[in-house]
Amino acid sequence: MIRLNDVTLTFPDGDARVTAVDRVSLTAHPGTVTGITGPSGSGKSSLLAVAGTLLRPDSGEIMIDGHDITALSRADATQLRRDRIGIVFQQSNLIPSLTAREQLRVMNELGASRSRRRRAAAGDRADELLAAVGLAEHGHKRPHQLSGGQRQRVNIARALMNDPSVLLVDEPTSALDQERGAEIIDLILKLTDERDTSTLLVTHDLVHLPRMHGVLHLVDGRVVDAAVPVR
Ligand code: ADP
């Protein structure tokens, strides 16, 4: 579970500062997808960055599975991110020279001990996840041999490699047509349910919002409208 309490993030802007996230609070429970929407520049990506420990907020509290991540050292935050958070960035950042299967397996090599048993387990997990995102037959392909939607599926599978409790996804449909986009949203809903992640999903595509468990609408970094289930 992830809970943000009164989180503010500012960036330097000349002599002043711009407030990208303005006193945002939210709670996302396991097995649910919370949609985050709002116009360009409203702070959606900034909100995901603080939720994912990539940026430290100016103030406020961010609790992940009971840990306040704003109180952690940089090293501990990195460790927590690796263990508990899966992130799908707005720009695909697949490595051109690696196959789909290798993109997933490399997640296991980062900072981890590389016993043979772990490597074998990582291979099995990569195959299982590629199957879960509909790419069982495509694990040997490199990014340029995959369609945009297939690449997005690899990004999602990769984010799930370390079995995160929080899944953060930024505009996963922006480069896809309507039908391919809807399939990606379906997949994120399905995986959230199956793997019990607390998922935050940024999208400016309003057609997808009714299928989510809760929605936050941001304007200028502030929550202006929230439809969040009572649980
Ligand atoms: P969105 O994802 O909704 O388009 P962002 O979170 O990217 O919005 O941006 C929110 C605000 O923060 C904007 O005013 C943007 O210009 C500013 N911003 C985002 N990242 C930075 C940065 N690294 N440095 C300075 N300003 C930034």
Ligand code: MG
């Ligand atoms: Mg953005």
